[in-house]
Amino acid sequence: MASHIFATIEPSTQAKSSYGNGPFLDLKAQFKDIRDEVLDVVARVLDSQHFILGPELVAFEHEVAAYVGAEFAIGCGSGSDALLLAQMAVGLEPGDEVITTPFTFGATVGSIARLGARPVFVDIRPDTFNLDEQQLEAAITPRTRAIMPVHIFGLPSNMDLIMDIARRHQLFVIEDAAQAIGARWKGKGVGTIGTLGCFSFFPSKNLGGAGDGGMITTNDPKLAHRLCVLRVHGARKKYIYEEIGINSRLDALQSAILRVKLRHLQEWTLARRRNAETYKKLFEEYELRHIILPSSTEDCFHVYNQFSIRAQLRNELHQYLRERGIPTEIYYPSPLHAQAAFTYLGYLGGDFPVSESTCREVLSLPIYPELKYEQQRAVVAAIKDFYRIQAIT
Secondary structure, three states: OHHHHHHOOOHHHHOOOOOOOOOOOOHHHHHHHHHHHHHHHHHHHHHHOOOOOOHHHHHHHHHHHHHHOOOEEEEEOOHHHHHHHHHHHOOOOOOOEEEEOOOOOHHHHHHHHHOOOEEEEOOEOOOOOOEOHHHOHHHOOOOEEEEOOEOHHHOOOOHHHHHHHHHHHOOEEEEEOOOOOOOEEOOEEOOOOOOEEEEEOOOOOOOOOOOOOEEEEEOOHHHHHHHHHHOEOOEEEOOEEOOOOOEOOOOHHHHHHHHHHHHHHHHHHHHHHHHHHHHHHHHHHOOOOOEEOOOOOOOEEOOOOOEEEEEOOHHHHHHHHHHOOOOOEOOOOOOHHHOHHHHHHOOOOOOOHHHHHHHHHEEEEOOOOOOOHHHHHHHHHHHHHHHHHHHHO
């Protein structure tokens, strides 16, 4: 298919685009602006030789809690561990059911299965990519213990409906906010509305560390205390184990680096939102009718960890842009119910048609804060070229 397309392109359009062969996410550009700040705090931690728990983590936990609007924040080793610890904290047991979406990163569902609980899927909405709240109540059974909405790509789920259903059925709500720090639903920070919120500091996240890291937020002091015990092998005092926990601590070096980055996060978030608006205006200017743009509402403050479009001929478009030096990513190429690790759940192709069609069409465009207008125009112009070529072949 690709060779047929390129055979029909005029020489001028076969050349590399003006995107500049840059990366999908330019972390070097981010680091350049904060290099001295980061190196100063790294030196501070190295001079202290205090690497596990300690004052850097405590300060970062307080700062994240204040940023998102939670009473408590508990650092841990990764976003995946945050999900796992949150479910451990509410006492999830083997055989319990947790309702979530098949259109998400594997850690969401893997954390449920790891505890012997059963993931129960609900399809997504085609406009938001988030769990379809209208289908949620029908999935509840006597074994349901929790709902795990995913604020996918930085867009909050409809937390009013989710919380109303959870209260009526006495269910925990564990927000997977891995991609959504700073996002808000009706003015409330994600991760503060449900029972617990889970965040990731993987380097590609809006607030990304120099490695793995995670955080759990809650307004419940008992859960906060239990999480502090669970993350250090279930011990409140050294060698005194109250329960079976895990080793999942956010290191002092990561905490110190993330404290620097947190001071810049609002600025970076606003830049992502400006870039999203620029894309929308460019797509309107180029009159592209083969694309469905990401949506939001007045109730949501979207932080755009990804700018994910739905595109006709997605795979061919993805390859065409790559040939022109424009990086894009596919989040996600397959829904989780179709993955080998989760076939034991017994779902079949066609069970979640919106998730399945979305995985065939979704394509994420560069959206990082340092992205230039000329690069965005090059992206949209190249997409326009692709569909123009398709129309004449």
